[in-house]
Amino acid sequence: MSNMSSIHHPTKRVPVRWSVILEHAGMRLDRYLVLKMEYTSRVRVQSLIRDGHVHIKGLPSRASQRVQHNDEISVWRMPPDALADMPPYPTRLHENEDFVLVSKAPHLTAHPSAQSYYRSVTSWLSLKAYSQTQRPNPCHRLDRETSGVLLCAKHRNVERKLKMAFQDGLVTKTYHAIVKGICPEHGVIDQPLALQNDRGLVRIKMIVDAEGAPSRTRYRRLSISRCCTMSLVELYPESGRQHQLRAHLASLGYPIIGDKLYQGGDQLFTDFCDGKVSHEECAKLLGHRRQLLHASRLELKEHNIRCQAKPWPDFQAFLLHYFNVGEGL
Numbered sequence: 001m002s003n004m005s006s007i008h009h010p011t012k013r014v015p016v017r018w019s020v021i022l023e024h025a026g027m028r029l030d031r032y033l034v035l036k037m038e039y040t041s042r043v044r045v046q047s048l049i050r051d052g053h054v055h056i057k058g059l060p061s062r063a064s065q066r067v068q069h070n071d072e073i074s075v076w077r078m079p080p081d082a083l084a085d086m087p088p089y090p091t092r093l094h095e096n097e098d099f100v101l102v103s104k105a106p107h108l109t110a111h112p113s114a115q116s117y118y119r120s121v122t123s124w125l126s127l128k129a130y131s132q133t134q135r136p137n138p139c140h141r142l143d144r145e146t147s148g149v150l151l152c153a154k155h156r157n158v159e160r161k162l163k164m165a166f167q168d169g170l171v172t173k174t175y176h177a178i179v180k181g182i183c184p185e186h187g188v189i190d191q192p193l194a195l196q197n198d199r200g201l202v203r204i205k206m207i208v209d210a211e212g213a214p215s216r217t218r219y220r221r222l223s224i225s226r227c228c229t230m231s232l233v234e235l236y237p238e239s240g241r242q243h244q245l246r247a248h249l250a251s252l253g254y255p256i257i258g259d260k261l262y263q264g265g266d267q268l269f270t271d272f273c274d275g276k277v278s279h280e281e282c283a284k285l286l287g288h289r290r291q292l293l294h295a296s297r298l299e300l301k302e303h304n305i306r307c308q309a310k311p312w313p314d315f316q317a318f319l320l321h322y323f324n325v326g327e328g329l
Contacts, residue, residue, distance in 0.1 A: 013076045016112040020071040023213060029054070030063040033075070035195070035204055037113060053077060079117040089124055090150070093307045098158045099151060100125075100136055101298065103309035106147045106290050110138040121150060139163055140171075140240065145258075147312040148175070148295025165302060166240060174297040175235040175245055176222075176311065178318060179254040180263065180287075183231045186220040189248040193241045201266035206247040215241045217248045225322045230257060230287075232323055234296075245293065257318075258288030292318060 018036050027035075033045045033054070048054055049063045055074045056065065067073065090102035102121065104110070109120045117123060125136040136152040139162040151171070153159035165171050194212030196205040216238040223232040231254065235245050246262045249255060255263035260272050263286050271277040283289035294315050299306040311319070319325045 014079055014112075014117055015074045015076050016117065017075075018073045018111070020067045020069055020073065022069050024067065025069040026066055028063065029056070029061055029065045029067055029073075032067050032073070036073075037075070048075060048077070090121055091309075093149065093309060094305060098155065099139075099153045099162065101305075101307045102150050102152065104142055104147055104150045104295075106145050106312055106314070109144045110140075110142050110150060113144070116144075121152065125152060140166060141242070142295055143243070143246075143291070143293075145290040146293045146295060147309070147315065149173070149298040149307050149309045150295070151298060151300075165300070169238075170301045172299045172301070173237060173295060175237070176294045176296050176315075177233050177235060177245065177249065178257045178292040178315075178322075179231050179233055179249055180229070180257055181231065181254045182224055182228065183219070183221055183233060183249075183252065183254045187218075189215075189217045189219070189252060191215060191248060191251055193244060193247055195242075201270050202261060204242075205261055205266065205269075206241065206243045208247070208251050213239075213241055215239045215244055215248065217245060219249075223323050223325055226324065227322065230322060232319065232325065246291065257292045258283070258286050259291040259293075260286065263291075288314075288318065290314070 020032070024032055024035070030042055030045050030049060034040065034042050037045065046063045049061055052060050053076050054061050055076070056067065056071050058074070088105040090104050090108070092100060092102055094101040104121060107119070109116045111122055112120045121138055136154045137159055139151045139153050139159055142148060142150055151162060153162050162171070191208045192210060192212035193206045193215045194209035195203065196207045197203050199207070218236040218238065219233050221231050221233050225231070237244055243262070246256055246259055250259070250262035257263065260282055261269040264282065268277060268282070268285070272282060279289040292315055294311050295309065296311070297306065297308045
């Protein structure tokens, strides 16, 4: 995470950093960065590496270099946005000396990305009056358009422990989504997932693949829309793969309303990223201008903490308009 001077001087280059997780170990650096910088082409990534803007453990790197578990990857660049571009700030739900739980707004990234430096939870946390030894960092991922509970650690050792707690099943999460179609009353989606890579237009898309990572999601249907074309579902992920809920629901034929990739498809998503299709045009095609997925609850079993985030206003308004659901979930 950058220091406070970087935040207030947007003319300076700033680092966007990632720590390599075990499942990404062994990937070529350029392919790893395409995965992390979702809207950046491999050609652009290779140019950044060639020009010396990408470091591994503080040292210049090569595109063909293989990343290792726990490697610190830094991309030094000019901020792609401005502090004034910040959407609604997160709301603090719970805080202690080790971590803070916030409710993330949609269109706010958890970590800096190819398009967002200031429009990220990490930048908001940097703007708060934390000390140099307390640099909160998100411990898990919520997609840019997904709202809800996000857990952020204040210290590196706490971050490692909390990430291990996720892996050991000591953190449980509950999501709500509005999907296209009338899904079954309840069920379990037990389908391995892998990156699409060169098998489609969008490399970062997750698809069902027998050779993929084990992935499991439980769900139950809470309500059917008045027009009988949509369902409100509650989701309980038992693993934490990228785009897991979005990919699993789409694999059953019930994509999340407003999902530009899994409901709209590769071409629409590519056109949106290239600026050929606007949010408003996507809304007309998909039913909403963003994916209607909300991280409602997070429970830390070891700490006996359970936090809940109210649905974002656009999600709640959609429920009130199309479903027989009152205030709240």
